[in-house]
Amino acid sequence: MATQRKRHALSTRMWHWINLVSLVILFMSGLGISNAHRRLYWGDWGFDKADAWLHVPFFPGWMTIPSTYSLAQSRDWHVLFALVFAFSLAAFMLASVLNGHFRRDLTTRLADYRPAHVWADIRAHLKLKFEHAGSKFNFLQKVAYAKVIFILLPLMIFTGMAISPGMNAAFPWLLDLLGGRQSARSIHFLCAWALVIFMIGHVLLVLLSGPLKQMRAMITGGADDAAA
Amino acid sequence: MQRRNLLAAMAAAFLTGCSKIGESAWFGALVDGAESWHRGLHRGLGFGRIQMAPEFDRSEVSPFFRGNGNTEVDSDDYRAHLANGFTDWRFTVTGLVDNPLALSLAEMKALRQRTQVTRHDCVEGWSAIAEWTGPQLSEILALAGVQPGARYVVFRCADSFRQGPYYESCDMDDALHPQTILAHTMNGADLPELNGAPLRLRIERQLGYKHAKYLTGIELVTSLDDIGLGQGGYWEDHVGYQWYAGI
Numbered sequence: 345m346a347t348q349r350k351r352h353a354l355s356t357r358m359w360h361w362i363n364l365v366s367l368v369i370l371f372m373s374g375l376g377i378s379n380a381h382r383r384l385y386w387g388d389w390g391f392d393k394a395d396a397w398l399h400v401p402f403f404p405g406w407m408t409i410p411s412t413y414s415l416a417q418s419r420d421w422h423v424l425f426a427l428v429f430a431f432s433l434a435a436f437m438l439a440s441v442l443n444g445h446f447r448r449d450l451t452t453r454l455a456d457y458r459p460a461h462v463w464a465d466i467r468a469h470l471k472l473k474f475e476h477a478g479s480k481f482n483f484l485q486k487v488a489y490a491k492v493i494f495i496l497l498p499l500m501i502f503t504g505m506a507i508s509p510g511m512n513a514a515f516p517w518l519l520d521l522l523g524g525r526q527s528a529r530s531i532h533f534l535c536a537w538a539l540v541i542f543m544i545g546h547v548l549l550v551l552l553s554g555p556l557k558q559m560r561a562m563i564t565g566g567a568d569d570a571a572a
Numbered sequence: 573m574q575r576r577n578l579l580a581a582m583a584a585a586f587l588t589g590c591s592k593i594g595e596s597a598w599f600g601a602l603v604d605g606a607e608s609w610h611r612g613l614h615r616g617l618g619f620g621r622i623q624m625a626p627e628f629d630r631s632e633v634s635p636f637f638r639g640n641g642n643t644e645v646d647s648d649d650y651r652a653h654l655a656n657g658f659t660d661w662r663f664t665v666t667g668l669v670d671n672p673l674a675l676s677l678a679e680m681k682a683l684r685q686r687t688q689v690t691r692h693d694c695v696e697g698w699s700a701i702a703e704w705t706g707p708q709l710s711e712i713l714a715l716a717g718v719q720p721g722a723r724y725v726v727f728r729c730a731d732s733f734r735q736g737p738y739y740e741s742c743d744m745d746d747a748l749h750p751q752t753i754l755a756h757t758m759n760g761a762d763l764p765e766l767n768g769a770p771l772r773l774r775i776e777r778q779l780g781y782k783h784a785k786y787l788t789g790i791e792l793v794t795s796l797d798d799i800g801l802g803q804g805g806y807w808e809d810h811v812g813y814q815w816y817a818g819i
Contacts, residue, residue, distance in 0.1 A: 369590075381697035388628070388691055391638045391698035410594055411587050415695065416812035417594055423819050424606040509693050510614035510818020513623035513777045525691060525699050 350565030351480070355439035357562055359432055366429035367543075369409060369421055370500075371536055376408035376418030384533060388524035397530070430501050437493075449480045450490045456483050474553040492542055496535055503532035603814075611816045614777075615745070625751055625776035628689040633759060634700045637692070639766035642731040642738065645786055650730050658770040663754070664789030667726075670717030677756060677770055683707040683715075686753050694780040695813065704774050705757035709790075710748045718744075722792035726799050727773055730786035733806060740784040740805040741796055741815075742775055751776040754787060779817035781807050 352360075383396035390396065405411040409421050440446045455461070465483045468474075474482070481489065505511045506518045506528035522528040550558045560566055593599045615623075645651075653661050658677055665673040687705040709725070725747040729738040746752055753774045756763055763769045768785025775782050782805070796802060801809035808815050 377697070381694070383698075385698075388632065389634045389699040389701050391634075391694075391700055392636070406583065406587065409587070409590050411591065414812075416807075416814075419695070419814065419819075420603040420606075420812070421590075421594070423610060423814070424603050427606055427609055507693075508610075508614070508819045509625065509691075509779060510611065510777050510816075511617075513625045513818075514614050514617040516624075516626050519626060525693065529697060 351561045351567060352565055353439070353443055353445060354565065355436060355443065356445060357565060359436035359439075360562055362428065362432045363436075366425045366432065367539065369425045370429060371540065372407060372409040373418045373421035373425070374536055375403040376410065376413065377415065377422060378533065379403055379408065379413055380415045380418075384530045385526035386523070386530060387526055388519075390526045400533070426501075426504060433493075433497055433501070450486050450493070452483065452486050452490070456486075472552055474549075488542065488545070492539070496538055496542070499535050500532065500539070503528045503535065507532060607814050607816050607819070610819045614818050622750065623777065625690055628691065628701055630689055630703055632701055633689060633703055637700050637702045637758065637767055638694075638698065640694055640696075640780065642733070642785065643766050645731045645765070647730065647732075650786070654765060654769065661770050662789075663771060663787060664728075665712060665716040665792075666789065667792035668719040668722040668794065669713075669792055670719060671715070673712070673716050675712070680707055680712075680754065680756060680771070683711055686750070688751055688753070688774070688776070690751070690774065690776050692780055692783065695817065703759050704753060704755040705760075706753040706755040706771070706774070708750060709752045709754060709773075710750070712754070712790075713747065713792075716792075718792055721794045724793050724796055724804075726791040726793055726796070727784040727787060728789045728791065729784050730788050733810075735810050736800070736806070738784065738786075738806045739800060740773070740782055741793075741799065742778075742782065746775055746777065749775075749777070777818050779819075781805070781813060782817045 378400055379402055382400040382402060383390070383393065384398040384400060385391075385395050386397055393399075405413075408418065410417045437446075462483065468482070469484060502518060503522060505515065506522050507525060512519055512525070519525060519528065522531060557566070645654075661677055662674040663677075663680060665675075684707065685705055686708050687703060689701065689703045691699050691701050693699050713725075722744070724741050724743055727740045727742075729740075731738050742752075751774065754771050755768075755774050756771050758764070758767055763772060768783075768787070771787040772785040773783050773787060791799075793799065796804045796815075800806065803809045803812075804815040805813070807813040
């Protein structure tokens with residue numbers, strides 16, 4: 345073969361970095377919006393202390409965009425990057441279906457869920473052994489990436505849409521699905537923090553598995569060892 | 573230690589960058605563009621049908637309806653109207669109309685009424701549900717006869733904040749929407765002062781700050797440029813809230 349296939353396709357790399365910027369801005373502006381009303385509720389409505397299931401702490405300036413409280417400006421950033429986030433995810437998904445990335449790298453088989461197999465994968469992780477022949481990602485990686493890409497990120501978009509009164513009129517079924525606007529708002533908040541937990545794990549594992557090589561691969565594409 | 577300093581410096585640079593960008597004119601234009609994209613998506617995803625905000629059963633009304641913004645009106649004129657039950661209150665329709673109107677509450681209650689149980693969403697994040705009754709704005713606009721050049725409805729209010737009287741505005745799409753009503757009754761009783769007596773706007777596909785309270789009248793205009801500071805509403809003018817509050 346004259347050309348070696350890259351480890352990460354151009355569409356994957358572009359999305360990865362656009363998505364990182366979008367998520368950081370959405371998260372930090374989201375914390376600014378959270379400061380405007382620091383309580384979460386279940387169901388359709390809620391405004392009182394007594395209705396809340398969670399009292400959210402005040403997020404300090406270094407965690408929010410902008411760094412001084414402005415609900416209007418936080419919303420501006422959030423509303424703008426919500427579009428970048430949603431449309432780049434849609435484009436990445438379309439590209440990854442077409443170029444086979446999802447089918448090749450993210451699908452798991454029933455046999456992969458055998459306890460012995462899962463346990464072997466966990467042991468390998470604990471020993472910091474990340475080499476695995478045959479496929480690009482190991483089982484835990486596939487499950488984690490698939491959960492984020494197909495569940496967590498879409499859920500962020502749909503719960504965000506369900507908080508919008510204009511979208512409620514367009515897609516009233518979204519609210520029925522999510523159990524009301526205040527439930528959607530709570531799930532939006534929980535998923536945002538779940539993404540933070542994923543990101544910590546993700547960055548930690550990159551640092552443990554040759555950060556320079558990993559970064560280079562996500563920027564230039566790198567070489568695909570598995571396909572060689 | 574060095575790495576931590578680097579990270580802290582990067583975070584600080586990022587935040588400074590964000591605030592610089594936030595103040596720039598091109599970012600403002602980008603945000604305005606995003607606002608119209610959202611609005612376009614909201615309208616477009618209805619695929620031509622009249623998009624109704626969700627309505628609820630009377631049993632789902634929340635036990636108390638929180639008042640936000642101004643919860644009372646501090647003017648002698650308003651206190652006098654409140655004391656005599658708003659019998660002399662007039663709701664005026666002016667601007668680009670064939671027949672300017674000055675309607676009493678009794679006249680407004682004599683029009684065809686719409687009752688709807690809807691959810692009110694504050695921009696801050698909380699929600700409350702109440703039942704509202706009043707004439708549709710479209711009915712009043714038909715009475716007044718809207719002239720062809722009219723593109724926006726400006727809502728005038730009796731309450732003021734530090735920088736002037738409250739006001740709001742919407743386009744004709746929202747003005748003529750079936751759920752856009754001028755409510756005089758909440759949960760079967762006269763609208764209390766807390767929630768905007770004697771009249772408040774219900775514009776159900778948008779956030780709470782669009783639902784102007786203590787209404788004294790409306791004005792039909794071609795452009796919002798000469799109203800207030802030109803952004804289409806008190807909070808839009810003074811703290812930068814988005815004019816389209818459907819997001």
